[in-house]
Amino acid sequence: MVGRFRWAAMFPDEVWEHVFSFLTSDGDRNAAALVCRNWNRIERRSRKRVFVGNCYSVAPTVAVRLFPEVRAAVIKGKPHFADFNLVPSDWGGGAEAWVEAMAEGWPNLEELRFKRMVVSDDCLDLIARSFKNFKVLSLVSCDGFSTSGLAAIAANCRHLRELNLRESEVEETCLNWISHFPEPFTSLVALDIACLEGEVNASILERLISRCSNIMTLRLNHSVPLERLVGLLQRAPQLMDLGTGKFSARHNPQLFSRLESAIVGCKNLRSLSGFWEPGLTYLPAVYSICEGLTSLNLNYATVQNPELVKIISRCKNLRRLLVMDLIEDSGLVAVASSCKLLQELRVFPSDPYDAAEPVSLTEHGLVAVSAGCPMLHSVLYFCRQMTNAALLTVAKNRPNLTCFRLCIIEPHTRDYVTQEPLDTGFSAIVESCKDLRRLSLSGLLTDLVFKSIGASANYLEMLSIAFAGDGDMGLHYILSGCKNLRKLEIRDCPFGDKPLLQNASKLETMRSLWMSSCSVTLGACRQLARAMPRLNVEVINESGRGPLAAQPDNCPVEKLYIYRTIAGPRTDTPQCVWTV
C-alpha cells in the first residue's frame, strides 16, 4: 500500500470485511476488489452474494473457489433472444456443472437464482440434498425439469422460503408434488407456480397455505378455479402479492360476494396478476382493493377497454402496469389521468399475427401516458403505427426514461404521416433521455439513428435491434460509441464483417453480442477468434451444411453469439454450435 496509508495495512482482515459488508452493490464490491491485492483477497473471501451474468464466462469450480463464503448466487444462461425461439433448444445453459460445483464448495448456500438455464431433475435433487440451510429457489425462464424435481425440493428443503418458477417450462410427471411439503413445514413466504400447465390440487395447496402463516406472495396457475381462490384468500389474508388462477365461473351471486369479501379481507394486497380467461361478472370483485395496488398485471386478461378502464382507473397508487393493447388509446388516456405515480408500463399485443380486427392502440396512447405520468421511466410498447412527432413528444415529456422498448409489429414500418424513417424519433429519445439504460428499436431505420445512439447513449447497457440499418456503418457507430454497452442483440440487419473486426476490442468490454440473419461470414469469425483469445465466438448453423471447420471463409453465418470469458471454449456445445 502507498506510504501514507500504511496504518490501513495494520488493520486485521476482519475490520475490512466488516467495512465491505456495508457495500451492497456488486459494482461497489467489484471496485473495492480492484484497489489492491489485500483488498482483493479480503473482499472475495468475504463476499456473500455473487452474480454471474453469463454462466459460461467463468468455470463453476473457479467461481466457487474464488468466493468461498457465498450464500446467494444468481446465474444466467441462454441469450435473451432464446425467449423468442431464436436460439436452438439444445444450445446449452445446462446447470449441472454449476450445481455440482456449488454442492461441493458452498454447503451453506441459501439462495439460488437461475435465469434461462436448463435445470434437470437431477440438479433439483442435488440442490435438495446438498444445502442444509437452503431458503430460496428461483427458476426464471428455465426448462429441463419436471414436477418430480419440485417434489424433491418440497420434501427436503426444510427451511424453504421462496419457490419461484416464473415463465419456466415444467413437465408434469408428479401430480401431487405439493403434497411433498411435510406437515411440519411452515416457512414458505413466496410461491410462484403460475407457469404450470397442469392441475394443481387446491385442497393440498390450501392445507400448505394454512400452515405457512408468513406467506406473502402466492401466484397460482390457471387450473385453480375461483371457488378455490376464495378458500385460499380466507386462509392467507396477510397476502401482499396475489396471482389468481382462472378468473371466471358460472354465474353465481353467492360466489361473487364471497370472492369480494375474501379480497377485501386481504388488506395488505399490493400486487395483482393472473386473471386467466377473465369473466366480466367477476372482475368487479377486485374493485375494492384497487386503490392499494402498486402493481397490476393484466398481461393475460383478454377483456375489452371498458372493463380494463373500470379497474385501472381505480388504481390511484399504481407504480407498475402490464396490460394488453385491448386497453386502446382511450384506456391509456384514462391511465394517464388516474395513475399519476406510474413508473413502468408494458402494453402487449392481443393479436400479434393476424390483426384481423385491428385494435385502436396507436402512438397516441403512448404520448398520453408520457405526458400524464411524470414518474414513468420504463416502457415496453407493442403497436402497429408510429410517427417521429410522437417519439419527439415522448422524448420531451419524459427525459427520465431509463428503459424504452418499442415494438412496431410490422418490420420496416415508416412514420405513417410523413412516410419517413423513424430515425429522428429514436434519436430524440437517446438525446433527451440521458439515463437511458435499455433500448429496443423498431420500424424503418437507417444508419442515421445508429450515429445518434453511438454518440448520445452514454449509459446504454442493452440494445436490441431488428430489421434496421443500411449497412456496416450502422453497427460501427454502435460499437465505436455507447461507452457502457453490455449486451447487444441484433437480428435481420445488413451488418457484416467490417464493423466487427474494426471494433474487436470493444467486444471484450461487453458481456455478449448476438447477431442472427445478418451478413457476417465465417472468415471474419475466424479472424476475430484468433485476435481475441478471451472471447468465445460461437457460430450457430442449423441448416446442417456439414462440419463448419471444413467450410470456406465466405460461408455465411446464420447466427453468431460472442461473449467474453475466462473459461475458454465450452465443452458442451451441441452439433449446430461451433466455437471458432
Next chain:
Amino acid sequence: MGGYCNSPSSSIDSSCDPDLSTSSIFEQRRDLSTELRLGLSLSSSSLQHKYSHKEKDPLSDWPPIKPLLRSTLEGKAHQSNSETFFVKVYMEGVPIGRKLDLFAHNGYDDLIKSLGHMFRTTITCSHVSQVSLEKSHVLTYEDEEGDWMMVGDVPWELFLSTVKKLKITKVEKC
C-alpha cells in the same frame, strides 16, 4: 432502402366497392402487404424476411413475445368463451318464449337492441331516457326474490347477479 406505406387511411383500391364487408377489405389489405413484402425480399438479397413466411407458424420468432403469452393468445384463439348466462324472455301475449345470453351483452343499451331485433318491436327500460309514446313495450325482469322489476335501475353487474328471467310487457300495464 425499400419500404412501403401501410397507413390505414390509404385505400388500396380506389375502385373499392363501399358495400364490401369489412372482412374482405382486411383480406385484401393483408394480401397486398404480403405481395409487397415478398417483393422486398427479392430486391435486397442480404435481408432474409423469414418472418413473413412464418407469420402464422406458432414457432414464429416475431413479434418478440414470450412463450407463455404466445400460448395464452393461441389458446384464446382456439377456445370459445365458456361463460354464458342464458335467461328466458317472454313477450306478453306470445306463448312461446326465447332465450338470450346476457353475458354476450355489454350493458342495457346492447340488451335493448338485441331484444328489439329478436321481438321486432321498440322496447324501453328505465335506463333509456327517451320518453316516447310510440314505445309500446317495457322490459321487466324477475329478481331472486320473485318480484317483477323494471330493467335499468341498478348497475349492469348487479342486474346480472339478480336477474332470473325477462318479460317484455305492454306499456299500459306499468
